Amino acid sequence: MSKDLYILGAGGHSKVVIEIAEDLGYKIISILDDNPSVENIFQYKVVHSSDNSTISENVFFAVGNNINRKKIASRFLAPELNLIHPSAVVSKRTTFGYGNAVMAGVVINSSVKIGNHCIINTSACIDHDCKIDDFVHISPNASLAGNVRVMEGAHVGIGATVKQDITIGKWSVVGAGAVVINDVPNNAVVVGNPARLLIKKK
Numbered sequence: 001m002s003k004d005l006y007i008l009g010a011g012g013h014s015k016v017v018i019e020i021a022e023d024l025g026y027k028i029i030s031i032l033d034d035n036p037s038v039e040n041i042f043q044y045k046v047v048h049s050s051d052n053s054t055i056s057e058n059v060f061f062a063v064g065n066n067i068n069r070k071k072i073a074s075r076f077l078a079p080e081l082n083l084i085h086p087s088a089v090v091s092k093r094t095t096f097g098y099g100n101a102v103m104a105g106v107v108i109n110s111s112v113k114i115g116n117h118c119i120i121n122t123s124a125c126i127d128h129d130c131k132i133d134d135f136v137h138i139s140p141n142a143s144l145a146g147n148v149r150v151m152e153g154a155h156v157g158i159g160a161t162v163k164q165d166i167t168i169g170k171w172s173v174v175g176a177g178a179v180v181i182n183d184v185p186n187n188a189v190v191v192g193n194p195a196r197l198l199i200k201k202k
């Protein structure tokens with residue numbers, strides 16, 4: 001029996017999330033987004049209302065930006081639901097909170113802990129004992145070695161590599177293709193190989 005689901009967010013990330021939900025047998029009722037310029041995604045109508053009263057609690061936050069995803073999570077109730085693509089290889093000893101999207105081809109090895117509302121994007125690789133806090137985005141083809149900590153709201157860019165035992169600070173960004181061999185402080189942007197500080201936000 002299919003289960004009803006609303007998708008909150010009508011951008012590119014939402015398209016990928018919708019397809020995972022379809023593959024998992026969910027029945028998508030509608031897409032919710034305040035942006036009036038998007039009327040449909042695929043065959044689904046976009047409802048331009050942020051009124052929580054019209055939707056059930058079966059809503060998944062498909063918003064790519066970590067800060068915006070956190071803002072939305074403070075306004076809507078979310079079910080204890082994770083959307084994990086059937087092709088992802090996830091260790092039986094991985095633990096998840098809720099609201100996480102795990103895309104095609106992801107590998108998550110033993111004893112990883114993943115919080116809430118994270119995006120583990122296409123073909124990312126998260127090795128043993130990593131800890132991924134809430135609202136994190138691990139981009140496509142990024143690789144985390146063992147025992148990496150990624151703190152709240154951080155974004156690991158596409159194709160980045162993070163050495164074992166490293167901590168990526170809160171709301172920091174690891175640039176596309178970076179190779180991180182030292183801890184990254186909170187609110188920083190690092191780029192390059194080896195990764196160097198580009199910006200330190202206050």
Ligand SMILES: CC(=O)SCCNC(=O)CCNC(=O)[C@H](O)C(C)(C)COP(=O)(O)OP(=O)(O)OC[C@H]1O[C@@H](n2cnc3c(N)ncnc32)[C@H](O)[C@@H]1OP(=O)(O)O
Nearest residue numbers: 121139140156157158173174175176177189190191192198
């Ligand atoms: C399915 C999906 O699409 S998921 C999304 C995947 N996307 C990503 O992973 C993107 C990650 N973002 C990046 O890599 C960005 O370039 C950032 C966040 C690191 C920097 O962005 P901005 O702050 O806008 O920096 P900006 O583009 O102005 O560049 C500033 C400088 O850093 C350099 N730079 C920017 N990004 C990188 C990078 N990834 N690697 C090396 N150098 C970089 C630029 O060349 C520039 O150098 P210069 O001052 O010598 O000219």
